[in-house]
Amino acid sequence: MFTRMTTTGDILRIYEQWHATVKAKDLEGTLALYAEDAILETPLVLAVFPDRASGVLQGKHEIWPFFEAGIRMFPNKAPWYRTGTFFSNGQQLTWEYPRETPQGDQVDLIEMMDIAEGLIAHHRVYWGWFGFKLLNLRADTLLQTK
Structure with a gap:
């Protein structure tokens, strides 16, 4: 069986398209990457799905509803500013x-992705202090409505 190697072009494509499709709320375009x-890990999972015990999603069938619900729950447009600098070793971005x-x-995040065969295989999102405060506010609001 032939395993396609990830190229520098794949890394650049994912870097550019992930940002563009998320900003545009293009769910199909984002999931195509x-x-x-794939595995997605982020504490935001627990804010979007408060009944989940884990911030880990496995497979597109779990990732799709997370992004879909996130768009509904957080409709305001975040600045999504980034400097244009990224780092890659050819397997991680x-x-x-x-x-x-x-x-x-803005919400401060680090996006870490393992890329395999030109696609995101494992995506981890690390939140900074400003974003963490917003997650706590969201959790408090959810607890008050239960």
Whole structure:
């Protein structure tokens, strides 16, 4: 069986298209970048699905409803500012959404992706202090409505 190697072009394509499709709320375009059995890990899972015990989603069949619900729950347009700098070793891709932007503060995140055969195989999102405060506010709101 032939296993396709990830290329520099794949890394650049994922870096550019992931950002563009998420900003545009293009769910199909975003999910097309993920492998069928991809893993997504983010604490936002627990804010979107408060009954889940884990922030880990396995496969597109779990990732799709998470992105779909996230769009409904957080309809405001985040700045999604990034500097244009990313790092890759040919198998992993990472970049930052810094807290401080030219327009003010935004949710501060680090995106870390393992890329295999030109697709996202494992995606981890690490939240900074500003984003963590927003997650806590969301959790408090959910607890008050139960």
